[in-house]
Amino acid sequence: MPELRIEATVNGRKVARAAKPHLRLLDFLRDDLGYTGAKEGCGAGECGTCSVFVDGVLLKSCLVPVAKAQGTTIETVEGLGHAGGLTVLQQAFHKAGASQCGYCIPGMVMAATAALRANPLASREEIKERLGGNICRCTGYQKIFDAVELARDVRNGRRPASALAEEDPVDGAFIGASVRRLDAPSKVSGALKYAGDMVMPHMLHLAVLRSPHAHARIVSIDTSEAEAVSGVEGVITAVDVPGIDGFGVFVHDQPIMARGKVRYVGEQVAAVASEDPLVARRALARIKVVYETLPAVFDAHEAMRPGAPVLHDYAPDNIVKHIPIRVGDVEKGFAESDLIVEEIYSTQQVEHAYLEPEAGLAYVDHDGVVTIVSPSQNITHHRHMLSRIIAQPISKVRFIMSPVGGGFGGKEDMVYQGMLALMAMKTRRPVRLVFTREESIITTAKRHPSHTTYKMGLMRDGRIRAAAIKLVSDGGAYGMSTEGVMRKAAILAAGPYSIPNVKIDTYGVYTNNTPSGAFRSFGALQSQFATETHLDICAEKLGLDPFAIRRINAMRDGAVTHTKQTLKSVSMLRALDATEQVSRWETGAPTSRGDVRRDLAGEGTRPPCTLGTRFANSAGKDSESEVA
Amino acid sequence: MLICDEYLTPTSLEEAFAAMACHRGECRIVAGATDLLPWAREGRAGDVEIPTLIDVSKIPELHERRADGKRVRLGAATPIQRFLDDPALAAALPAMPRCAVWFADDQIRESATIGGNIVNASPAGDGIPPLMAHDAVVELAARRNGSIVRRKVPLVQFITGPGTTTLAPDELLVAIECDALAGYGGSFEKVGHRRSLVISIVCLAVLVQLDGAGRGFEDVRLAIGGIGPVPRRLTAVESFLGQGAVTAARLEQAAAMPVELVASRTRQAYRRDIVRGFMLRGLIDAVRAAGGGTLTPDLARDLEAVYA
Numbered sequence: 062m063p064e065l066r067i068e069a070t071v072n073g074r075k076v077a078r079a080a081k082p083h084l085r086l087l088d089f090l091r092d093d094l095g096y097t098g099a100k101e102g103c104g105a106g107e108c109g110t111c112s113v114f115v116d117g118v119l120l121k122s123c124l125v126p127v128a129k130a131q132g133t134t135i136e137t138v139e140g141l142g143h144a145g146g147l148t149v150l151q152q153a154f155h156k157a158g159a160s161q162c163g164y165c166i167p168g169m170v171m172a173a174t175a176a177l178r179a180n181p182l183a184s185r186e187e188i189k190e191r192l193g194g195n196i197c198r199c200t201g202y203q204k205i206f207d208a209v210e211l212a213r214d215v216r217n218g219r220r221p222a223s224a225l226a227e228e229d230p231v232d233g234a235f236i237g238a239s240v241r242r243l244d245a246p247s248k249v250s251g252a253l254k255y256a257g258d259m260v261m262p263h264m265l266h267l268a269v270l271r272s273p274h275a276h277a278r279i280v281s282i283d284t285s286e287a288e289a290v291s292g293v294e295g296v297i298t299a300v301d302v303p304g305i306d307g308f309g310v311f312v313h314d315q316p317i318m319a320r321g322k323v324r325y326v327g328e329q330v331a332a333v334a335s336e337d338p339l340v341a342r343r344a345l346a347r348i349k350v351v352y353e354t355l356p357a358v359f360d361a362h363e364a365m366r367p368g369a370p371v372l373h374d375y376a377p378d379n380i381v382k383h384i385p386i387r388v389g390d391v392e393k394g395f396a397e398s399d400l401i402v403e404e405i406y407s408t409q410q411v412e413h414a415y416l417e418p419e420a421g422l423a424y425v426d427h428d429g430v431v432t433i434v435s436p437s438q439n440i441t442h443h444r445h446m447l448s449r450i451i452a453q454p455i456s457k458v459r460f461i462m463s464p465v466g467g468g469f470g471g472k473e474d475m476v477y478q479g480m481l482a483l484m485a486m487k488t489r490r491p492v493r494l495v496f497t498r499e500e501s502i503i504t505t506a507k508r509h510p511s512h513t514t515y516k517m518g519l520m521r522d523g524r525i526r527a528a529a530i531k532l533v534s535d536g537g538a539y540g541m542s543t544e545g546v547m548r549k550a551a552i553l554a555a556g557p558y559s560i561p562n563v564k565i566d567t568y569g570v571y572t573n574n575t576p577s578g579a580f581r582s583f584g585a586l587q588s589q590f591a592t593e594t595h596l597d598i599c600a601e602k603l604g605l606d607p608f609a610i611r612r613i614n615a616m617r618d619g620a621v622t623h624t625k626q627t628l629k630s631v632s633m634l635r636a637l638d639a640t641e642q643v644s645r646w647e648t649g650a651p652t653s654r655g656d657v658r659r660d661l662a663g664e665g666t667r668p669p670c671t672l673g674t675r676f677a678n679s680a681g682k683d684s685e686s687e688v689a
Numbered sequence: 690m691l692i693c694d695e696y697l698t699p700t701s702l703e704e705a706f707a708a709m710a711c712h713r714g715e716c717r718i719v720a721g722a723t724d725l726l727p728w729a730r731e732g733r734a735g736d737v738e739i740p741t742l743i744d745v746s747k748i749p750e751l752h753e754r755r756a757d758g759k760r761v762r763l764g765a766a767t768p769i770q771r772f773l774d775d776p777a778l779a780a781a782l783p784a785m786p787r788c789a790v791w792f793a794d795d796q797i798r799e800s801a802t803i804g805g806n807i808v809n810a811s812p813a814g815d816g817i818p819p820l821m822a823h824d825a826v827v828e829l830a831a832r833r834n835g836s837i838v839r840r841k842v843p844l845v846q847f848i849t850g851p852g853t854t855t856l857a858p859d860e861l862l863v864a865i866e867c868d869a870l871a872g873y874g875g876s877f878e879k880v881g882h883r884r885s886l887v888i889s890i891v892c893l894a895v896l897v898q899l900d901g902a903g904r905g906f907e908d909v910r911l912a913i914g915g916i917g918p919v920p921r922r923l924t925a926v927e928s929f930l931g932q933g934a935v936t937a938a939r940l941e942q943a944a945a946m947p948v949e950l951v952a953s954r955t956r957q958a959y960r961r962d963i964v965r966g967f968m969l970r971g972l973i974d975a976v977r978a979a980g981g982g983t984l985t986p987d988l989a990r991d992l993e994a995v996y997a
């Protein structure tokens with residue numbers, strides 16, 4: 062492989078290095094030069110975490126072959142401030158609270174720097190347009206735009222430099238004051254190291270072989286050819302697990318690597334480690350797995366039918382968890398009702414899409430402690446599970462939580478930490494695994510898709526007499542957080558409404574789909590979507606205002622929930638009042654509509670997306686066209 | 690992952706052809722790499738091993754940029770961003786700035802080349818419809834029997850299907866030549882899932898020249914992408930609008946004409962709705978940009994009355 066010789070100026074320093082010809086500029090900066098401020102959120106030009114300046118032009122370095130860097134001058138986020146200081150823009154990000162997980166922030170800072178270099182007076186609209194190639198999944202964009210506007214104004218003297226400084230707490234109190242985040246400087250400067258940024262001497266890279274089948278028996282796995290590849294330091298499969306295999310948040314049904322059979326497309330089957338990630342990747346093709354495909358089931362209702370393919374022997378009915386709740390007598394409630402409304406609601410699978418793909422670094426330390434550094438959202442539980450799996454006392458297992466580049470529940474499961482531990486134990490070398498965006502999407506837990514049958518009985522005046530709710534969720538191939546999600550869905554299924562007769566059943570079901578797991582709101586979203594949509598439909602049928610029907614039924618101070626919890630104070634009515642006001646609600650049943658739609662446009666609403674602010678700047682005339 | 694053993698960056702056509710001859714059948718041309726790198730990933734082509742990559746973006750001839758009163762000549766490696774920031778190009782290609790501002794994002798447009806967009810031949814490639822409307826011709830070159838031979842092919846014939854062109858394996862796309870249409874009003878319509886970084890579901894380029902009085906069409910050029918296997922000119926609509934008056938009724942008739950051409954594999958009903966709306970808005974915008982500013986409020990009002 063004829064190596065390239067790259068001579069460039071990076072952050073003001075001359076660099077002359079050999080580089081493998083297939084590398085991208087991002088790999089060269091991160092792996093060869095250690096500038097990890099540029100991140101790989103997607104590797105496909107979609108997210109902007111990798112933005113760097115090349116000869117003054119901002120580029121997505123994941124789309125730049127390293128050869129193109131020859132002879133150029135490169136500036137990364139590490140090179141923006143001088144001698145560790147922060148630029149005005151970085152200080153503005155700090156001040157405005159424009160960083161949460163921080164994973165997108167170096168790229169955002171770069172894009173914002175480019176925007177203000179292109180137009181130091183850029184309007185908010187133009188800033189938005191110029192930052193269009195960068196995605197943030199947690200801060201939200203408003204604070205980022207606030208920060209760029211603040212920096213613009215400070216640099217142009219429209220606001221004083223003191224606007225960047227910490228505000229004094231009002232009367233010594235921090236509540237109500239705009240307090241800067243302690244960890245923001247490390248994020249805006251690119252100094253913070255996420256797991257995928259960390260390196261250790263002698264480190265190996267892990268690559269994972271994944272199942273192409275949704276359901277198949279593993280007849281045999283032959284790793285001998287892969288092991289013989291020069292540069293391969295280790296290959297692991299389920300046979301390398303020394304202890305009792307199995308992890309999960311509630312039920313330990315998932316093996317570190319597929320054991321005996323695979324249950325979904327993308328399930329990990331084997332892993333290879335090498336100093337060179339390319340060698341590891343290529344060696345995957347040398348592992349021979351013989352599968353015998355099994356009938357698969359992709360629909361939760363089908364999986365519940367007798368005779369459906371069974372995923373786990375312990376659960377012949379494919380049910381991960383059924384949560385029943387009974388209050389009063391729903392049949393009696395329905396009989397007393399003036400109106401019965403029955404509908405079906407479904408929600409889809411959703412990907413968390415945190416900008417930091419899963420990553421971890423494991424090593425066995427000098428005392429023989431198996432140590433795993435990863436953005437795990439549940440390290441203590443993981444530590445206990447892993448200790449059993451690798452048959453080591455708890456004192457010999459250590460988890461270190463690295464900064465989480467967005468989790469949203471998706472990093473609660475121990476999906477890859479076990480493989481890292483096994484490989485570190487087998488090779489006695491540090492091992493790092495960094496998922497590609499595609500691996501992250503294909504293999505990790507999603508929000509549960511749901512299917513809810515809702516039956517409600519109401520009186521003509523809007524009082525709810527009874528509700529029968531059945532929610533069936535596709536849990537996918539492994540249990541993960543399904544049980545908890547089903548519990549929460551059941552607890553919240555009837556909404557914040559006082560209903561005398563309630564029957565709730567939530568079911569989490571095994572299928573051969575990608576596993577479902579924890580995701581912000583944890584089951585509440587699915588059931589609330591059903592409840593609130595249902596109430597709107599009921600309001601329409603009864604000729605009631607949707608706010609009115611909710612006020613009639615809302616729990617009030619002292620209410621007892623369907624699961625027998627007494628609520629001392631309930632803010633529901635206040636929330637309804639506030640919502641009604643700010644939404645400029647037109648009073649009346651959903652079927653009525655006044656002459657003027659006061660809810661559209663106006664304060665607090667967003668105009669449709671447009672582009673081309675910069676044309677308006679240069680032409681100064683009517684460049685925006687809002688016709689037809 | 691795009692894996693190669695060798696990455697060459699020739700600095701002349703001669704050098705490029707020498708490299709192509711030497712690695713015949715085992716090489717691939719790279720310009721901005723913005724299509725190639727994402728293509729070589731899981732879910733698409735997966736890991737791709739190509740022994741030799743030949744980067745043509747450092748060949749000076751591929752960066753040529755000339756616009757006189759009549760014709761424009763553009764090197765194939767011209768980055769899309771130049772359509773936004775080069776005033777001479779913007780003037781000669783009036784639909785291109787709007788096409789460019791909706792194309793990927795500011796960063797990718799600095800790498801992405803117009804030649805790559807054409808050779809990639811996506812049914813939704815945004816750069817293709819405007820160039821078709823300019824009667825673009827592509828210049829292809831190869832080295833055969835020791836000398837460089839060139840041929841010119843109309844863009845509408847060059848692209849033959851999704852991802853396929855008449856480019857021979859030993860050929861490079863060197864330049865694009867097209868009509869300079871300064872004084873025309875241009876517009877570009879595009880819809881996708883979001884504002885930036887989005888592949889078009891439908892895109893439409895409109896170029897309009899008005900007569901001296903500014904009340905009738907002198908010339909209309911339309912091309913559309915995303916509705917079938919290849920972007921195409923809308924010649925029937927062009928000749929219908931021909932040199933007639935600019936009226937709401939005629940625009941409406943014209944807008945309905947291409948609806949039946951929708952032959953995409955998915956979302957046909959949605960695309961039919963879009964096509965009509967884009968035709969109307971695109972034509973009105975282009976008329977306004979062509980100097981028919983006094984006409985357009987009436988047009989918009991008439992049309993609004995129809996759709997109210």
Ligand SMILES: Cc1cc2nc3c(=O)[nH]c(=O)nc-3n(C[C@H](O)[C@H](O)[C@H](O)COP(=O)(O)OP(=O)(O)OC[C@H]3O[C@@H](n4cnc5c(N)ncnc54)[C@H](O)[C@@H]3O)c2cc1C
Binds near residue numbers: 106719723801805
């Ligand atoms: C996030 C993202 C967003 C995008 N958004 C858009 C969009 O909005 N609209 C759109 O149309 N496209 C979009 N694209 C696609 C891509 O950026 C464009 O098609 C771009 O113009 C390709 O040019 P390139 O120079 O990068 O091509 P490359 O990837 O370098 O090459 C593409 C193909 O053309 C061949 N090729 C290139 N130059 C020559 C030449 N001179 N002679 C012969 N063969 C050649 C290559 O061999 C390859 O097959 C997007 C891509 C990404 C990653």
Ligand code: FES
Binds near residue numbers: 108
């Ligand atoms: S855009 Fe480069 S990593 Fe996402």
Ligand code: FES
Binds near residue numbers: 160166196198
């Ligand atoms: S702070 Fe932007 S992705 Fe987390």
